[in-house]
Amino acid sequence: MSRKCAITGKGKLSGNNRSHALNATKRKWNVNLQKVNMFIDGKYKTVRISARTLRTLKRKGDIVA
Numbered sequence: 001m002s003r004k005c006a007i008t009g010k011g012k013l014s015g016n017n018r019s020h021a022l023n024a025t026k027r028k029w030n031v032n033l034q035k036v037n038m039f040i041d042g043k044y045k046t047v048r049i050s051a052r053t054l055r056t057l058k059r060k061g062d063i064v065a
Contacts, residue, residue, distance in 0.1 A: 003030055005050040007057075036063065 004011045010031050016024040032051040037044050049057075057063045 001048070003033060004048075005031060005033065005053055006047040007049050007053050010050050010053070038063065 002011075012031060013029045015027060015029070017027045018024060033048045034051055034054055035046055035048055036054060038047055040047070054063065
């Protein structure tokens, strides 16, 4: 299972760790994925969506928690 939001497609970001000496080592920031049961095509399915997307859907009233 990939670390991507099922709705927005938002994935991991990459960048550098920086020490006090400004040495750069690669690192990544993973998306905050949450498992949510959603009503899709007439039945409930468990999907992994980002916390930001979940917040937006709750605000718009598409998900009632």
